[in-house]
Amino acid sequence: MNRIKELFRNADHVQNNGLLNIYFTAGFPELNDTMGVLRALQDGGADLVEIGMPYSDPVADGETIQKSNDRALENGMSVKVLFEQLKDMRKTISVPVLLMGYVNPVLQYGIEHFCQKCAEIGVDGLILPDMPMDVYLNEYKTIFESYGILNIFLVTPQTSEARIRLIDAVSEGFIYTVSSASVTGSKSGVNANMESYFSRLNSMNLKNPRLIGFGIKDHETYKQASGHASGAIIGSAFIRVLQESQDLEQDIKSFVREVKNYPETIEI
Amino acid sequence: MEAIAEKKSYQVDSKGYYGTFGGAFVPEMLYPNVEELRQNYLQIIADPSFQKEFNDLLRNYVGRPTPLYRANRLSKKYNTNIFLKREDLCHTGAHKVNNTIGQILMAQRLGKKRIVAETGAGQHGVATATVCALMNLECTVYMGELDIERQAPNVARMKMLGAEVRPAICGSRTLKDATNEAMRHWINNPVDTHYIIGSVVGPHPYPDMVARFQSIISEEIRWQLKEQTGKETPDYVLACVGGGSNAAGAFYHFLDDEDVRLVAVEAAGMGLDSGHSAATTALGKPGVLHGSRTILMQTEDGQVVEPFSISAGLDYPGIGPQHAYLYDSGRGIFMSATDEEAVQAAFELTRLEGIIPALESAHALAVLGQLGATTDETVVINLSGRGDKDMATYMKHID
Structure with missing residues (x-):
């Protein structure tokens, strides 16, 4: 069974805190850091990991992730190199792994070839924000399904109810809930507008669980988000940890632990 | 009938494609903006009051x-x-101004209050800043940091026209990066802002809309x-x-x-x-x-x-x-x-x-x-x- 589906199926009775999905850019800070970062995330307690495939023109990303993309590309990262780095990951990695990226490099690699490679390596899902839903449904869905790869869709505060229903109907795994109208890394925290948007989603009784991303950066925001969904996604804040780290393994583990287990008794 | 059906069309089809090219490959954050435009642009262009104002400006202003x-x-x-x-x-x-006149009228009819645009050499930026001054709409133009250095006179024109010129500082710091920044700006300001793309590029309906204005x-x-x-x-x-x-x-x-x-x-x-x-x-x-x-x-x-x-x-x-x-x-x-x-x-x-x-x-x-x-x-x-x-x-x- 697909690891993402399995995770969400078991999640309710395993824990109550909310699942933590962490994004990092492949080949960042150094080309060969990919596997080390992935392992440290798993060891620190991340429930899912989203590996970003760097792209020259990441329109949905803010400055932090853009710069990590630029750096990773300078380091020599590419789809081919990434698949090579990940080829034996399932010997040590048991958490669900998603690849996130823009559609052009995937098209150039070849969608079918790409899905086949993902299945071979043990990648569970893809997040391709600029792949239109109709193109996915008409051209690629059967390919994704034949290799057991989930395609994760996004919803935003501007997504209409009808479209949310449509996305829910064609989604499997989870729905990536973008917290506010923004690119990655611009704002943080949950405000009153978001509360009503999250409540609206909750009241829709969707069949898919949701993870909330954009603006999640620490224990506080993770906890807030988890109160409104099955968990949260952290991206830019984690990239900043990688940027500043002198000891990747230690810093990654303590970041994840802090986000998940920051003592409840400490109030701000 | 058959002869008509077989006649090759080089215009956009009902799904937004020219053969296999075109479409709207945008992240979900941009979907509502692009969809709002797609649903309205043909009707707005066909409206006699739009045609009258557009043609009048082309004649007497342009x-x-x-x-x-x-x-x-x-x-x-x-x-x-x-x-x-x-x-x-x-x-x-x-010629850039033919398009910006059309799009500023479009933006007004969609109820938008602010305009964002990208520019390379600055010609489209100037044409956008010009129509924003004309229609009293707030204007933000993204321009690659390198192009800002290379095209100082156009930067000055845009500023004199009242536009804010923001540098695109990532990537190669030229037109494609300015386009990325303008798209991000639109993601961050989805409700009250219209993005005036300067060429027949971008997601459907932009290529068709810009071609119609030109x-x-x-x-x-x-x-x-x-x-x-x-x-x-x-x-x-x-x-x-x-x-x-x-x-x-x-x-x-x-x-x-x-x-x-x-x-x-x-x-x-x-x-x-x-x-x-x-x-x-x-x-x-x-x-x-x-x-x-x-x-x-x-x-x-x-x-x-x-x-x-x-x-x-x-x-x-x-x-x-x-x-x-x-x-x-x-x-x-x-x-x-x-x-x-x-x-x-x-x-x-x-x-x-x-x-x-x-x-x-x-x-x-x-x-x-x-x-x-x-x-x-x-x-x-x-x-x-x-x-x-x-x-x-x-x-x-x-x-």
């Missing part, structure tokens, strides 16, 4: 119709009949040519192509006249094989850029390659999806001109006709010698812009 001028000395030199469509005489100095160029060419020659179709229409908005406008009403040869001239930069070029169809392959499936310059891994041209307006790694389809279907003839050839052609036109063209338009002039047009044929060249902005470059070539 200065249309622009002349179709028979260039006698140039014709003599190339032994054919050359007409110049004088878009360089438009207000703000280029189609006034070929509409005028037809009746002006008829008036002057008795025949409304020429044998050739020539235009330079970066993203391709002036070419789209010049080709628009000739697309179905298969005997009119549509010639798109790309910027070869320092040469096709030099590694410093912007000739997209010669060097690119199909992929997705800035929201549409088109032809773009890219690495084997699908990373977008930074183009190069002496002309900042042609310095773009893709082309509009309609042009990709014209190329792919063979309807369009794609040629290229190097930096040096373009500069020579600019001097030639200046000395023969007393018209200093923009470096972009000079690329179209540069292929005249290779066309093989005969003495009884007619060639229309879209002179998309004037050369004032390029004087610093031209000065280097004056002894």
